[in-house]
Amino acid sequence: MKSTQYSEKVLDHFRNPRNVGVIDNPDGYGKVGNPVCGDLMEIFIKVKKNEAGEDIIDDIKFRTFGCGSAVATSSMVTEMAMGMKVADAYKITRNDVADELEGLPPIKMHCSNLAADALKAAIDNYRLGTTSEVEVATSCSIPDIKVILGLEDFVGKGVFKEVDDLFKFKDKRVLILDTGDKSLELALELIKYTGRVILLTSAKNTPGSEELKKKLKKSDVKILYESELLEVKGTDDVEKAVIHDFDEDENYELFIDTVIYLEN
Amino acid sequence: MSIYLDNQAAKPVDERVISEMLPYFRDKFANPASLHADGDIATDILEKSREMVADFINAPNPSDIIFTSGATESNNLAIIGAANFYKRKGNHIIISEIEHISILNIAKYLEKQGFKISRIPVDRYGIIRLDKLENLINDSTILISVASASNEVGSIQPIEEISKIATKNKILFHTDAIPSESTLSIDVQSVPIDMITLSSNDIYGPRGVGALYLKKGVRVNPIIIGGGQERGFRSGSENIPGIVGFAKAAGIMKNEMPKEVEYLKGLRDKLISGVLEIIPNSHLNGHPEKRLANNAHFRFDYIEGESLILQLKEHNVAAATGSACSSKTLEPSHTLIAMGLLHEEAHGSLLVSLGRTTKLTDINKIIEVLPGAVKRLRIMSPLTPPELLKKYKEVK
Numbered sequence: 001m002k003s004t005q006y007s008e009k010v011l012d013h014f015r016n017p018r019n020v021g022v023i024d025n026p027d028g029y030g031k032v033g034n035p036v037c038g039d040l041m042e043i044f045i046k047v048k049k050n051e052a053g054e055d056i057i058d059d060i061k062f063r064t065f066g067c068g069s070a071v072a073t074s075s076m077v078t079e080m081a082m083g084m085k086v087a088d089a090y091k092i093t094r095n096d097v098a099d100e101l102e103g104l105p106p107i108k109m110h111c112s113n114l115a116a117d118a119l120k121a122a123i124d125n126y127r128l129g130t131t132s133e134v135e136v137a138t139s140c141s142i143p144d145i146k147v148i149l150g151l152e153d154f155v156g157k158g159v160f161k162e163v164d165d166l167f168k169f170k171d172k173r174v175l176i177l178d179t180g181d182k183s184l185e186l187a188l189e190l191i192k193y194t195g196r197v198i199l200l201t202s203a204k205n206t207p208g209s210e211e212l213k214k215k216l217k218k219s220d221v222k223i224l225y226e227s228e229l230l231e232v233k234g235t236d237d238v239e240k241a242v243i244h245d246f247d248e249d250e251n252y253e254l255f256i257d258t259v260i261y262l263e264n
Numbered sequence: 265m266s267i268y269l270d271n272q273a274a275k276p277v278d279e280r281v282i283s284e285m286l287p288y289f290r291d292k293f294a295n296p297a298s299l300h301a302d303g304d305i306a307t308d309i310l311e312k313s314r315e316m317v318a319d320f321i322n323a324p325n326p327s328d329i330i331f332t333s334g335a336t337e338s339n340n341l342a343i344i345g346a347a348n349f350y351k352r353k354g355n356h357i358i359i360s361e362i363e364h365i366s367i368l369n370i371a372k373y374l375e376k377q378g379f380k381i382s383r384i385p386v387d388r389y390g391i392i393r394l395d396k397l398e399n400l401i402n403d404s405t406i407l408i409s410v411a412s413a414s415n416e417v418g419s420i421q422p423i424e425e426i427s428k429i430a431t432k433n434k435i436l437f438h439t440d441a442i443p444s445e446s447t448l449s450i451d452v453q454s455v456p457i458d459m460i461t462l463s464s465n466d467i468y469g470p471r472g473v474g475a476l477y478l479k480k481g482v483r484v485n486p487i488i489i490g491g492g493q494e495r496g497f498r499s500g501s502e503n504i505p506g507i508v509g510f511a512k513a514a515g516i517m518k519n520e521m522p523k524e525v526e527y528l529k530g531l532r533d534k535l536i537s538g539v540l541e542i543i544p545n546s547h548l549n550g551h552p553e554k555r556l557a558n559n560a561h562f563r564f565d566y567i568e569g570e571s572l573i574l575q576l577k578e579h580n581v582a583a584a585t586g587s588a589c590s591s592k593t594l595e596p597s598h599t600l601i602a603m604g605l606l607h608e609e610a611h612g613s614l615l616v617s618l619g620r621t622t623k624l625t626d627i628n629k630i631i632e633v634l635p636g637a638v639k640r641l642r643i644m645s646p647l648t649p650p651e652l653l654k655k656y657k658e659v660k
Contacts, residue, residue, distance in 0.1 A: 011574075014571070014574060015578065020643070031646070035608040035611070036606070036607040038568055038596070038607075040646055063644055063645060064644055064646070065566065065568055065644075065645040065646055066568050066571065071644065247372075248369075
């Protein structure tokens with residue numbers, strides 16, 4: 001899919017962005033992203049009480065530097081949050097934003113992530129009085145794509161989001177996604193049960209804390225660098241994983257029995 | 265049809281070329297390998313076409329031209345083919361930092377096969393540093409490959425000087441001539457080059473056909489194996505209609521290039537001065553003089569290129585950007601980064617490439633709509649400084 005193959009709804013919000021601008025003396029202000037990565041968003045909110053005494057978003061505005069979907073997701077999140085209870089607005093997720101826009105090209109999913117995060121940052125700022133500047137700059141080139149086709153369909157059929165009994169992975173071909181140090185620790189544990197543990201990471205080098213790095217290097221865990229999981233496939237249970245290699249910019253399939261995706 | 269200003273990506277096929285090709289789909293469709301009379305007709309036109317393409321670059325022998333399926337294949341044949349043929353002599357290849365993606369990826373592939381690759385850095389205009397080139401050469405260097413110009417910022421590379429350095433050091437020299445094929449003439453008898461990648465579409469011929477010029481005596485291992493066509497260098501039944509179109513396009517280009525280049529330069533300079541004058545905080549990427557006649561590459565502060573392309577799309581104007589957001593990997597253009605631009609600067613780039621069908625009205629149109637498109641995005645951008653915003657709001 002072309003990165004600019006946008007839905008009509010995305011294009012509408014790009015052409016006619018809602019609530020562009022700045023609120024002077026806002027009750028809440030949030031800023032996320034990093035121009036180095038090509039995205040930077042600011043959200044301003046004004047809050048008032050409704051009759052029941054609950055906080056509601058009375059006014060909301062945004063400013064965005066970024067691609068078409070960065071503009072559209074910012075516009076959409078302001079439209080969704082306008083007039084909403086602050087407590088409800090805080091719960092808007094990136095998927096909600098993407099869904100309201102009738103979907104985004106997979107590679108652009110991180111833009112909707114930013115828009116929801118900017119709103120959260122503005123609400124945090126309102127509630128806590130702290131200006132939260134979240135720099136999502138750890139690795140610009142590798143977007144935070146969390147849409148993995150088929151993943152949800154195979155939960156319990158080879159996809160695990162949490163792991164208790166390691167013994168059931170004995171001699172299985174396990175693909176584990178790098179979602180932080182916890183996942184790395186798990187990979188190091190799993191290698192004691194099965195010789196075939198593949199760690200998938202978007203990083204260029206061995207991920208994790210210095211200590212984990214050392215352990216991983218010594219271990220038999222096979223690491224696939226600069227990669228992401230695009231799709232999980234199988235007839236009944238998990239059989240294959242489609243992996244994207246950023247460095248080569250190509251997709252390939254890997255035969256596996258298990259995918260472990262620990263959510264943070 | 266859009267106002268088409270993306271000729272670096274694809275060019276329309278010249279009507280005269282299409283007419284020339286048509287008989288070879290219908291009546292003269294035979295395979296040159298066939299022994300019957302129809303096959304002879306195909307052989308004759310194939311060889312006549314080869315002469316015309318050879319003539320385009322003043323190659324002494326028509327047999328120096330090997331027809332391929334296009335520039336990417338020619339680059340593969342030249343670099344992988346030469347690497348494999350000459351690997352006993354050495355395993356070091358030099359390319360530049362601003363090559364086309366096909367060459368960058370071929371280099372990566374060869375690295376995995378055990379070859380050593382060096383990349384010549386460029387200056388801030390995107391022109392390779394000749395002084396660095398000499399330092400990179402060592403005893404195991406077998407090949408230098410540098411494009412004739414940057415396919416993005418349009419900076420013309422010092423091909424003659426590289427040729428001298430290669431000759432002096434007895435190293436093969438390949439150039440991917442695609443970026444400048446329609447604007448700079450090539451004469452291999454005055455500037456010796458061992459291998460040249462050519463493409464039909466880049467001179468207004470059909471797509472799916474190209475050629476590799478292989479100087480007499482230079483050898484490459486074939487990368488496509490089969491019936492031994494093209495002297496064994498490139499198997500597969502010849503694409504006769506495509507080759508006929510390519511040859512016709514080369515003939516037209518040779519005759520019309522001087523006039524066309526003058527015309528394009530006029531439009532390009534009008535575009536560049538118009539844009540830089542009207543739009544505040546706008547910059548020209550690449551060399552101000554040593555640039556292709558059909559290339560204008562801009563950078564606008566505080567905005568991102570993909571959204572600029574979308575804005576222009578609204579006005580029915582087709583152009584390109586080097587912004588990361590438009591690429592599959594979300595990496596900004598390697599050329600702009602190699603030139604020393606910051607990531608945030610590379611994001612705001614716009615490539616306008618002109619061609620044979622570009623009219624003055626097209627240039628006027630983009631000059632008319634671009635300032636508004638940039639302004640719209642700047643008003644939305646948190647990076648735009650307050651003074652500029654104020655200026656924008658005053659002139660309503």
